Amino acid sequence: MVGIVGYGSYLPRYRIKVEDIAKQWGADPEAIKRGLMLYEKTVPGQDEDTITISVEAARYALQRARINPQEIGAVYIGSESHPYAVKPSATVLIDAVGIGPDVHVASFEFACKAGTEAMYVAYSLVKAGEMKYAMGIGADTSQGAPGDALEYSASAGGAAFIMGNENVVAEILFTHSYTSDTPDFWRREHEFYPRHAGRFTGEPAYFKHIVNAGKALLEKSKMKPSDFKHAVFHMPNGKFPQMAGRQLGFTKEQLEAGWIIPWMGNTYSGSSPTGLTAILDVANPGDLIFMVSFGSGAGSDGFIFxxxxxxxxxxxxxxxxxxxxxxxxxxxxxGQYAKYRGKIILNV
Amino acid sequence: MITPRYHREIPQRYRLEAGKCQKCGEVSFPPRLVCPNCKSQEFETVRLNDEGKLLTYTIIRVASDKFFGTTPFAVGIVELNDGVKLTTQIADVDFDQLKIGQKVKLVFRKIQDEGKSGLHCYGYKAVLV
Structure with a gap:
């Protein structure tokens, strides 16, 4: 049996409300809240980034796993806001939590699904027998350009998962990935903010990949939506995961425990992984969990736990x-938000 | 903070590694070569407890250039549960909430940046429990 032996998540304490962003740009906050089903979002402190968020989530995962960190053979962090362009984020993390130096690390990037990539590779290495434990993390301090629709949702947070085959708390039964060249969202080298293709990010990108990955996962497992206690999908806003769930046959009740977007925002690589931790926090033995991430570009990773x-x-x-x-x-x-997110040009 | 010094201090700044005198049990943070209590030079490495209480604090309103844009911020002396005292920033805090004797926990944060293209330097800061 291979699966999650420890999990942890971390969210910054800072928040900004939709009203405060809308007021700045002369937009109607009620229309935005109604349209995005989003009320506020997390904001990283000036001293927080993908590395610090990953370290805190990893420490909580180790508290739950109660294993010797030295037995972890790989650490992968998926993010689109790694603090360094060249220097893997996990090099800092392993020294902070006492893993290694006999360990394999890498930084993954695939828009909002980099976290589930890290989880998938960590799981696969343990399943292959290459190592006893491996850690996969999804974390972001995501960027939204001033005035852009993304500014209302791009938030900060992350989750860490230790995969192993002893004392498993959530077994991974099936996985499936679905990927294509779909240019719905991107960020060019040296650009500070990402660009996106507006409504094109919906039907041909988010829904196509999540629904096809989800259908393939159901076919592979020979399970039906009603078999699951919980389901979580990537949460770019409040509405999309509810619609994707309906298209696949899941009910609102099945999504409830992991539907954290309205008060958290979109933590990008940490989105569905943090949703999964919210589910694991309340799950009961025997519960089946259906999870499908989405990363622009585009692709989806599906898991059944x-x-x-x-x-x-x-x-x-x-x-x-x-x-x-x-x-x-x-x-x-x-004003404070703009300062915290480095949106103000300083004369230093 | 130049790169060699930052690298040398990682065990303390990241993992709170201290030196415990094998003769008298005195814990030194950062580690010392000679025990200030019994002059022994035999130490074992121990990791400090990451929780403690706030002994005193001040608010920094005018900081050096490296911390421009982050003021005002709180700095305090924290006594950890195993008795070691250290100086650290206190993060995520409304200054009105600060009180001597409050319980705190050390968390992993960015301490400073070496300019726009240099190292990000990480370490511990305290937050209220």
């Missing part, structure tokens, strides 16, 4: 996602 009776031993060993989401918030106005 079966929760084991070990889950109850680890849920309270570290802070839960909903606790970070609902408590200890510090709200910023747009």
């Amino acid at each position: 079966k929760v084991t009776d070990k889950i109850k031993d680890v849920q309270d060993k570290a802070v839960k996602l909903r606790d970070m989401l609902d408590n200890n918030k510090i709200y910023l106005d747009y």
Whole structure:
């Protein structure tokens, strides 16, 4: 049995409300909240980035896994906001949490699905017998250009998963990936903000890839949507995952536990992975979880998890996602937000 | 903070590694070559507890150029649960909430950047529990 032996997530404390962003650009906040089903988003502190978020999530994952970090043979971090263009984020992480130096690390990038890429490779290496444990992380401090629709959703957070084959809390039963050249969203070298193709990001990109990966996963597993207790899909806004779920045959109730976007925003590579941690925080032994990520460019990774009776031993060993989401918030106005996100040119 | 110094201090800044005197048990952070208590030179490496309490603090409103744009921020002296005291920034805090004796936890944060193209330098900061 190979699957998740420890998991952890991390969200910054800072938030900005849709009203504060809309006010800056003369937009109607009610229309945006209605259209995106989004009310506020997380904002990284000035001293937070993909590396610090990954370290905190990894520490929580280790608290739950209760393993010797030295036994972890690989660490992969998926993000589209790695602090360095050249220097893998996980080089810092392994020294911070006491992994290695006998360890394989890499930075992954695939828009919003880099986190599930990291999870998939970590899982595959353990399944192949190459190592006892491997860690896959999805984390981002995502960028949205001032005034762009993405500015309302691009947020910060991440989740870490330790894969192994002893004391598994959620077994991975099936996986499936679906990928094509679909230019819905990109960021060129040296550009600060990504570009996107507006409504083209919906039907031919997000929905096509999630639905096809989801259908293939159901066919491969010979399962039906009603078999699952929970489902989570990539959450670029509140509406898309609900629509994708409906197209595949899932109900709103099945999405509820992992549907954290309205108060978190889109954490990009951390989106569906943080949703998965919110589900694992409340899951019961025997629950089946259906998960499909989406990364622009474009592709989707699908997973089917079966929760084991070990889950109850680890849920309270570290802070839960909903606790970070609902408590200890510090709200910023747009001026503070612009400063925190480096949107102001300084004369230094 | 130049690269060799940053690299040399990673065990302390990332993992809170201290030196525990094998003769008298005195814990030194950062580690020392000679125990200030018994003058022994035999140490074992221990990791400090990451929780403690705030002994004192101040608010920095005018900082050096490297911290321009991050003021005002709080700096305090924290006594960790194993007795070691250290100076650190206090992150994510409304200054009105700061009180001597409050419980804090050390978290992993970016301390400074070496300019626009240099190293990101990471280490510990305290947050209120």
